[in-house]
Amino acid sequence: MIKPDTPVNHQPTLSRRRFIAGTSGLTFMISMGDFLSDNLASATENPERNKSRGANITVWVKINSEGMITILNPSAEMGQGSMTALAVLIAEEMDADWSKVRVEQSPIDPKIYGRPGWGGRGYHMITVGSMTVRGYFMPLRQAGAQARYVLLKNASMKWEIPLTELKTEPGMVIHSATNRRMSYGEIASFAKTIKEIPEIPEKKLKRPEEFRLIGKFVPRIDIPEKVDGSALYSMDVIVPNMLYATILRTPVNGNRPMSFNEKEIMSMPGIKKIVSLEHGVGILGKRYEDLLPAKRSLKVNWSQGASAEKFDSEKILEEYAKVASSRKKKGHVLAQKGDADSVLQKAHRTYSADYLSDHVYHAQMEPLNAIVAVNPAGDSAEIWAGTQSPAGAIKEVAQLLGTSPRKIKLHPCFLGGGFGRRSMSDYIVEAAKLSKAVRKPVKLIWSREDDLQYGAFRPMCLQRLDAGVDAEGKLIAWKHSLIGDGRRLLSSGAKTPYYDIPNQHIEIIGLNHGVRLKHWRAVGHGFTKFAIESFIDEIAVSEGVDPYQFHRQVMRNSPRALKVLETAADLAGWGRTPSRGRAFGISFAERSGSMAACVAEVSLEKSSGKIRVHRIWSSLDAGIVVQPDNAVAQMESA
Structure with missing residues (x-):
């Protein structure tokens, strides 16, 4: 089999025979043993x-x-x-x-x-x-x-x-x-x-x-x-007899290649094989540089009729607003407490606001890539990849080859960023399909353009929030509707377990556009918490109440969460008058058992609408923190 000699942690073992110095940096050469023997012995044997x-x-x-x-x-x-x-x-x-x-x-x-x-x-x-x-x-x-x-x-x-x-x-x-x-x-x-x-x-x-x-x-x-260059990423790996590969993927998810100029592409320098896939056309060659002009020269006739053809990201938010207003489509209920609809109708004052969020691209630093070597018999394979889901990748490649997962060997590499994108195994399965076609090791590289054009994004959505207060200004009703594609990708962070609101209805009204979607860091928390905290502030301002004090009132029965909020406020010296042209904002969020609060000092350039953040004060209660320095780094970089 192919045996990688991965470096031992914090004792770098980079030797002359294990790297090739070139204009592109460091490349790790993998030595060949018995190529993919039946027993698939451990790479560390x-x-x-x-x-x-x-x-x-x-x-x-x-x-x-x-x-x-x-x-x-x-x-x-x-x-x-x-x-x-x-x-x-x-x-x-x-x-x-x-x-x-x-x-x-x-x-x-x-x-x-x-x-x-x-x-x-x-x-x-x-x-x-x-x-x-x-x-x-x-x-x-x-x-x-x-x-x-x-x-x-x-x-x-x-x-x-x-x-x-x-x-x-x-x-x-x-x-x-x-x-x-x-x-x-x-x-x-x-x-x-x-x-x-x-x-x-x-x-x-x-x-x-x-x-x-x-x-x-x-x-x-x-x-x-990572500092001395001995860390092994799959982008660094080369195996003997390996072919490089790139794929021209369908511009509309769900459409297929019907025909393409195969003879012309095969006549180009360095091109060894062209493989038609369900969603694109793969080109293989000895040098990645040879693949790029060939890819640019591909002329593909794509099928039509995929549901994603009708999707218009510039107009869809208007459609979401119509769905939210019509109330005809029933949603999937995430949380129900009391009778929010009835109380909203009887409330002393009501508030409503829409919050819109666009698709978001993962932009992981290392482009997607994987090396897969399918054996000559086509019933086993070795994989080198940085993946968040190694067992999932093994399962999918085994299904592709119609073999047992025990005959698939995956060598995990460092990931140059993931953010949820690398929990998908599509790039590994693609490499496996190409390797299956040629029965040689194949290194598939997604360019940054590939990753954007055929990305799997955080979904767009519209959030409609409605709230009601009583005569004393207490928040007594809360309704939160999320409209968009991606159901479970939208729900994260929508619940408000630390806010004491007696009547709540939180729902997702799901639609399907055929667009590729995926978890993005913290899944839905980025947009749901923004909407919730912004709406809380808007209610407080309309009620003539300090936003911090309004937060404290709705969090009165959650002492741990309240302590986090109060700590951030104390750090910022909440209550003091900000400098001329500046203002303070405060927010709270929880994620996976951790609670955080933040105070930001900002200014607005009215002529351009540009917001500038001058200072931030943050507090965090994550329970027992295993690595405090790492927690601080994540807070500072969030």
Whole structure:
């Protein structure tokens, strides 16, 4: 099979034979073994390298005789830092010496390395929805505690003393009564497999005040590799006999290529193969540079009739407004409390506003790309890709080849940004289709133009908000209708669990335009929270009430959320008079269990309508923060 020699984390192993220096930067050359042998052995099956890693203490941890600890990482690392955070969880509970910790990618096996799924359904290795650290928090602390148990058990057998008499310090098992100490490396040199490792009761896990790593500054593991150039992205990978590929995709989603100038394109320099796909035409050649003029020369006759042909993004928001006003189309109810419609009719004063949002492009830094090598028999494949959903990619490629997922080997690479786009496997499946056609390794590269033209965007929508207040100015009714395509992509953030409003109706009125849509960072929170917080402010101003105080009134029964809001207000010195021409705004949002508030000092250039943000004060309550420095970085870059 093809065996990549991926670099060990925070110990760069870039050697002369592993890189080619060129005008485009660094390229990692993958060595060839037996191309895609039937057993599809692990890409890390290098006897000398495995020896350096040491013995398996558990499925998550290996330790060698020198005490170097290898922790397996189940998540996609795309700059968000989870590769370090998850390792910290294991290292904390096993009392690892962090200076001796290395991190490598785990096998793609959700049953072993997955986190609990949504609603407790199954186990997943998909890195989306701000679920990674939160979802793995207890499972990986348990994994670390079990690794510690294995070390203690082996030490107790070696010393022939009860396990209960032993304790651990970083990298060391200690018997205080006899003043004996044994390093984790020494234990690893003789450790026996413990067939049945007990579940460690939660009460025996470390208390927050005992944490040495969780909540402390721990340098990111991925940063050194990214700085010295040894980090492996799929864009860097080259395999022997590989062809490059590009695809001209349909300008309208759902239409197909009917005919094209194949003979002309095949006569162009460097072109080896043209493959007709359901949604486009693939061109393959030895050099990517040869593919670009060929792609520009393609003349495709596309089919017609796709529903997306009728979609006009400039006019659709007007249609959404008509749908919102007609009330003829029933929506999918997200939240219902009391009788919002009835109370709105009887309210002392009512307010209504529409908020519009456009499609948003992911714009991940690294363009989409993947390498897929389908074997000559067409029943197995190897993949190199940066993906947020490795198990999903394996499943889709297996379905394409009509084979078992066990015969698909995926080598996860760093992701140059994801934001939800790389949880789709379309670019990997495309590469697999092309490789299947030629039975050679194929490296498919999406250009930035490809990604924009055939993107999968955050959906457009119109949000109509209606509210009613009583004679005392208290908010007593709330109705929020989201109109647009993408149903579940619209619902995120629409609920208001921390606002005490007795009558609420929140719904999605879904339409289908045939446009490609996908999760975009925080899914719907970006536009739903903007609408909710803006509407709250507009009501407050119309009622002659300070927006901060109005927030406090509706949040009075949510003390934790209220504390976050008050902290931001205190940081900003809310209540002071802003500088001439400037104003203060305040907002609150929650996402995946974290709560944040923000005060912004802004000014408006009336002649141009340009808004300038001068200062921002933010507060965050995320519970136990595994990596504070990373949380600060995400807050500052949001």
